[in-house]
Amino acid sequence: MKKLMIACTLLTAFFTAIAQNEIQALRYSRYNMFGTARYSGMGGAMDAVGGDFSVASTNPAGLAIFRNSEMSFTPSFYWVNSSSNLNGQVNDDYRFNFNVGSLGMVSVYNTRNDKGFISGTLGLGYNSLVNFNNQTTIRTPNGTSSLLDDFTWHANESATLSPFYEELAFDTYLMPYDSVQGYYWHDMEYDGYGQEQVRIVEQSGYIGEYTLSGAFNFGNLLYIGGTFGIHAVRFYEDIYHEENDLNETVEYFDSFTFREYNSTRGVGYTGKFGMILRPINLLRLGAAVHLPVYYNLTDEKFTDMSSTWDSSTGFNDESASSPNGIYDYKLSTPFRFLGSAAVVLGKLAVISAGYEYVDYSTARLNSYDYKFFAENNLISSVYRGTHNVKAGGEFRLGSLYFRGGGQYRMSPYTDSRNDADIWLISAGIGVRTQKIFFDASYTHSLRSEVYGMYAYQPGSYETSYNDFAGNNILLTLGFKF
Numbered sequence: 001m002k003k004l005m006i007a008c009t010l011l012t013a014f015f016t017a018i019a020q021n022e023i024q025a026l027r028y029s030r031y032n033m034f035g036t037a038r039y040s041g042m043g044g045a046m047d048a049v050g051g052d053f054s055v056a057s058t059n060p061a062g063l064a065i066f067r068n069s070e071m072s073f074t075p076s077f078y079w080v081n082s083s084s085n086l087n088g089q090v091n092d093d094y095r096f097n098f099n100v101g102s103l104g105m106v107s108v109y110n111t112r113n114d115k116g117f118i119s120g121t122l123g124l125g126y127n128s129l130v131n132f133n134n135q136t137t138i139r140t141p142n143g144t145s146s147l148l149d150d151f152t153w154h155a156n157e158s159a160t161l162s163p164f165y166e167e168l169a170f171d172t173y174l175m176p177y178d179s180v181q182g183y184y185w186h187d188m189e190y191d192g193y194g195q196e197q198v199r200i201v202e203q204s205g206y207i208g209e210y211t212l213s214g215a216f217n218f219g220n221l222l223y224i225g226g227t228f229g230i231h232a233v234r235f236y237e238d239i240y241h242e243e244n245d246l247n248e249t250v251e252y253f254d255s256f257t258f259r260e261y262n263s264t265r266g267v268g269y270t271g272k273f274g275m276i277l278r279p280i281n282l283l284r285l286g287a288a289v290h291l292p293v294y295y296n297l298t299d300e301k302f303t304d305m306s307s308t309w310d311s312s313t314g315f316n317d318e319s320a321s322s323p324n325g326i327y328d329y330k331l332s333t334p335f336r337f338l339g340s341a342a343v344v345l346g347k348l349a350v351i352s353a354g355y356e357y358v359d360y361s362t363a364r365l366n367s368y369d370y371k372f373f374a375e376n377n378l379i380s381s382v383y384r385g386t387h388n389v390k391a392g393g394e395f396r397l398g399s400l401y402f403r404g405g406g407q408y409r410m411s412p413y414t415d416s417r418n419d420a421d422i423w424l425i426s427a428g429i430g431v432r433t434q435k436i437f438f439d440a441s442y443t444h445s446l447r448s449e450v451y452g453m454y455a456y457q458p459g460s461y462e463t464s465y466n467d468f469a470g471n472n473i474l475l476t477l478g479f480k481f
Contacts, residue, residue: 020299020329020372022379024264025363026412028207028233028295029333032422032445033057034101034128036074037476041428041441042392043405045352047340048276048286050223053104056213057127058354059274059288059338060225064215066121069107072437072478076101076128079471082136086453086464089140097133099206101474102126115219123213123227130207131472132235138199138453138464145456146193147241147258148186151175153457155184164260164322168305171320174256187253194249198242199453199464205235205264223276231268231293237261241453252315254308266297268331274338282344286354290336301325329367334359350394359385360412386410392426401430403441422447428474437478445470 033039035054039046046052050062053072079096104125111117151169154162161167166184169175175184188195210232215225239260245253274288303322309315335358342352360383365372392405409422428441446469453462 020327020365020367021375022382024297024299025331025333025365025375025379026360026383027235028264028268028297028331029293029358029360029363030409030412031129031207032409032424034074034076034131034472034474036072036102037428037439037441037474038394038401038403038430040101040443040472040474041403041405041426041430041439042350042352042394043390043407043424043426045340045342045354045390045392045405047274047288047338047352047354048284048342049344049350049352050276050284050286053106053123053125054102054127056104056123056125056211056227057129057209057229057272059276059286059340060123060213060227060272061215061223061274061276061286061288063106063121063123063213063225064119064217064223064276066106066108067110067119068480069105070478070480071105072102072476074100074102074474074476076131077473077475078131078133080134081469081471082134083467084136084138084451084464085466086138086140086462087142091137091139093135093137093200095133095135095202097131097204099128099131100126100208101128102476104211118217118220120217121213121215121225123211123215125211127209127211128206129209129231132203132205132207134203134468136201136451136464136466138197138201138451140197142195142197142243142462143193145454145462146186146188146195146197146243147454148174148188148243148256149456150454152184152186152189153455164301164303164325168258168303168320168322172256172305172307172318173315174305174307187250191250191253194247195243195245198240198244200240201451202238202240203236205233207234208232221278223278225274227272229270229272229293231270231295233264233266233268233295233297235262235264237263248310252310252313254310256305256307258305259303261300261302263300264297265300266295268293268295268333270294270333282346284342284344286338286340286342288338288340290338292335293331293333295331295333297329297331299325299327299329327367329365329370329372332364332366334362348396352393353391354389356388356390357385358388358412359383361385382414383412384414386412399431399433401432401439403428403430418450419448435480437476437480439474439476439478441474443470443472443474445472
């Protein structure tokens, strides 16, 4: 399968004609589960606490903590603020999204025994693992380069033009061919740069896990459980790039737009196993392992381009579109290993913490007609094992519950220049009665990325440094029966 590079970050990110690469492997392997409002309010540190439907996706042994059957529904109100910095020019943007954080039901069978097998629990539902929704605007005058530089040097180095990129520039007369000199060129190479650039990157979609879980309580001492998970992937990306000769510094040229649409749809399967040990009443120790998720994915790609010219030239405005590119492939994500502990102070308070190890360098791409040797080698070299930690607490005052927590998710990149750490802080409140409960939480997250717009020559990239501040409000309504 021919790989056609067009843009690159300082480290790893690039777009391809059929864009299965290390970026895909990380995107569908790195999770930040929403879950219920209680789970989110405690910073996700529920793995050893249990008694909440969210643990079906983290440590399913926690379902055995339930004493009564219940069902719950959690809508999510999510918005993210973004800030881009290209050549010192800062632009802000935001995007709002509504989705389902969690929907689940647990059914408990109590044996009424005092020893041995105490109870069994069956869980069925859905947890949101990733929300891809965000929007970034990059806007700046550029006196040194153009996206057309990327097109021309790739065209001059390749025997053929990519129908998704260079061929569109040629068809819209933005990249003529000099038959005498034997190379492609564009106007700004000769007349100078200075055009205004605008790029808007809009992403949407999610990864959600449908779970079927079972858990068992042995003597109120040992809890074990397992989950069969089905992952649904929906990812959509629309990239709009425009360059305008606002100051009329480029002869003939007025403007061009380039638009790229990428999407991924697919399904994956995984298994999760966990245990919780309660050696004394106030202490719970948990451990879990998540098998790799085996995805069957389909990528779709489409691009188009248009050009306009100064009215005095008499040139016609032009437009061109690519074919619709579709490709099927497979992805296996890394193993995940989790450890957790919780101190339960009767009915007064809970203090808990959790640890997760994930080695992103072990993700692998595969297909029936292409073995991804180069891409998998790149995954092994640019990614690493990560140590993720979380902690939280819950304090009870009568029927009211107050919660707080936080998470740190380590950057998966081996190169420290790409600081992709994620920090989260959260708080929540809840009201619980014998038959009904209501919880609310707010989570604030921070992350950064190094975003390569394009390579204006081999090894030199036009790079934007982007920051994202995510905000998530979860509301859980539950019923016990």
